[in-house]
Amino acid sequence: MRRIAVRLLMAVLVGLAACLAGPAPAAQAAVPDSPAVTYTNPVAEKRADPHIFKHTDGYYYFTATVPEYDRIVLRRATTIQGLSTAQEVTIWTKHTSGVMGAHIWAPEIHFIDGKWYVYFAAGATNDIWAIRMYVLEGTGSNPLTATWTEKGQIKTTWESFSLDATTFVVNGVRYLAWAQRNPAEDNNTSLFLAKMANPWTITGTPAELSQPTLSWETIGFKVNEGPAVIQHGGKVFMTYSASATDANYCLGMLTASASADLTNPASWSKSSQPVFKSSDATSQYGPGHNSFTVSEDGRSDILVYHDRSYKDISGDPLNDPNRRTRVQKLYWKADGTPDFGIPVADGVTPQRFSSYNFADRFIRHWEYRARVEANVSPLADSQFRVVPGLAGSGTVSLESANFPGYYLRHKNFEVRLEKNDGTAQFASDATFSRRAGLADSAGVSYESYNFPGRYIRHYNYLLYVQALSTATDRADATYYAQ
Template sequence: MSRPAPARLLLTVLVTLAALLTGAPATPAHAAAPESPAVTYTNPIAAQRADPHIVRHTDGYYYFTATVPAYDRIVLRRATTLQGLSTAQEVTIWTRHSSGVMGAHIWAPEIHFIEGRWYVYFAAGATDDVWAIRMYVLEGTGANPLTAAWTEKGQIRTTWESFSLDATTFVVGGVRYLAWAQRNPAEDNNTSLFIARLANPWTISGTPAEISQPTLSWETVGYKVNEGPALIQRGGKVFLTYSASATDANYCLGMLTASATADLTSPASWTKSTSPVFRSSEATSQYGPGHNSFTVSEDGTSDILVYHDRGYREISGDPLNDPNRRTRVQKVYWKADGTPDFGIPVADGVTPQRFSSANHPDRFVRHWEFRARIEAGVSPLADSQFRVVTGLAGTGTVSLESANYPGHYLRHRNFEVWLERNDGTAAFAADAAFHRRTGLADTTGVSFESYNYPGRYVRHHDHFLYVQTPGTATDRADATFHTQ
């Protein structure tokens, strides 16, 4: 065990002595602001837009494309913010052929900028066989893809002439790959996942490798499907999410994991999650979340999950004929082990936040058996997510609504903080309303002052939350939180 240098040891003794004499804590009263502060959006981003793909380009714009219900064209929008995509002008950049290939079922476009040119990957059937789905590529020249000149580069050729779709491309370790879904004629399923290196944006190099097929119970409801791959990288690992089962309320996300230094074209490099990582939520009335992509927040510090779902479970007829899949976004959180935590598809409206303790930054406000406390490694994630909404007591206040118990709010009772359903009374509204203040111990943080007991703040003590009057530096740190 290493020992501190004499000067550092002396400093430690002096700081500790000063703390004993003044009553101040021997350690800093607060931690630095989080690397990934809170971001909020209002869902849905776009009605009747399925299979969404959003990319943030170096020009400061987000570019958004998705499947339209008519399955007949490829559209693009752009905006400088994710929320701005909701109202951005939409431009049709390509329309299906009137006959032959690329004449039907125009599905799942993705837009990528590769070596100075824009590329759109999409799937299409033929007018004489709408289920002869294959993958195709458009190339665009020009700085703005909404006004670019687009040319067809043709079909992406794979091992077989079989049902294939949902091409996505990414770079790992300096190598560009293509991943997609395809029917393997030797298997009794609809589609499996494949990966290959690319010689150029529309040409596969080498023999594609099959890295996943639908074998688990949640991958085979209605149809046996692995499709819609999307990749995110962090901490030397790559995570490939994909969609499984029929495109109704059973649709969900699975995930494959590999080392960023592994041979990604080797099936042995990938490990599959044993259960879905993102699925329907009765609590928030979100059904069939899937066919996702990833982007980043405007400040570049948060990873954002982009996906579609429906706001109702029951569908009349074939789900493919139901037009109401909507594009939605929410923040991705990261567990201590370096894996992503997607939580649940959050309710429509403003997306929730998390609140970490300023003096215990690994601990988050959460509800546990409806008692509010701070805790590290919260599972499920949604127990630590709250929507900051207009206060139940009115203008100038805020209330904190549970992400996984909509209609339930943090409120104080006997000066203890609990999560309870709004009973509609004035007393509840007052107990569940707070004035949002600058952090008492850190101006980058936030503190919540009780509406009906001015001077009392939400603070943690022995891990539980109370509404108390802070009198010391420690109290003020206990009453300060960072939004994430």
């Protein structure tokens, strides 16, 4: 009995101590590995098929197709945004006669074994559609001032229409992927892959990974082209462009295990639907021919692509010069696959906001009510542009990525997504002061403009603007920008 009494007394004392100490601290999510990065689009006007390469020297190198189809240009800057205004240098010009004399397309720049290489496609002066793949080699630390020599044509199985060479390494093996017309098929181009003997020579029999057979791959032209590769979580993802180069242009994706035999077509699976396509909501059309790079801090993957800001094109799309280079952050789903979202509107790129105390939940709108939720689909429901506050300087408003002109605003202290009606009341309700996170200064909290002391917080996973008094309240009002 004496032992039982002692145990009861100890339990009472522990409980009393807990009460005196106050409530337990709110659960805390880890600071995200990939914090928010933002850019302003477009990065470069009249530059199609963009390729951005981040080198170990701290510079981003940018090349793309120019609308005159007559030369290869390079820019460099220490930031992605800096490429917008960086000096552009012509490193090579088309031949005046013969091969490499027409249709200079889709250059890519790579650094391999201490030298620079540019892969590009070109026609001939006597046959502009005799498109083949060629390689330049550059010697020197800065490719804008390097000495460039022609290494010649990349030879493949057939002498047929071929273009869009890209190179990548998986498990120490270098590969070349490209698009080519298979004479045995009734289409324009399919995707091929081969190992490389050196930066301008393939080895072994090329594997045909994909041909255009799905409805969204065959609009206007039957096309699989512009392969680009990104690796994540033990998987290899190869995006490619499909259909004609108008508003129907879009991205598909192939997936393989990094440990598989990549030269075996059976190792790859194809997406049944486009992973990235035109958006009427954001007025972005024909997104395609992408590449991938990384953010300045190396912690976010960045999607690089071209599109147009209008749908209707007069004449042949190849003669329309207004494809422009754009960038936006690439996100990753819980299953390790990429989530491209939609081509975002021109201007500043959007961010996502994860809950401080529920790491897998993001602010999103659902039927115009704001909430926090995991596994958000579509991604754009959880993306918001942080723009200057509608009601006053030094403040911000949160504009929906997929409903431009709609903002998070409070009404009866509930946070909703509504269209800006132009009134002073709406502007005030949709304006917030951005504060350091109340539960973690690495995060962010949003204080109401017209009700100071009230913050956006989640309660039962719905968003409200409320006054805060407890540690839990402050945790519920803290978010991480991603």
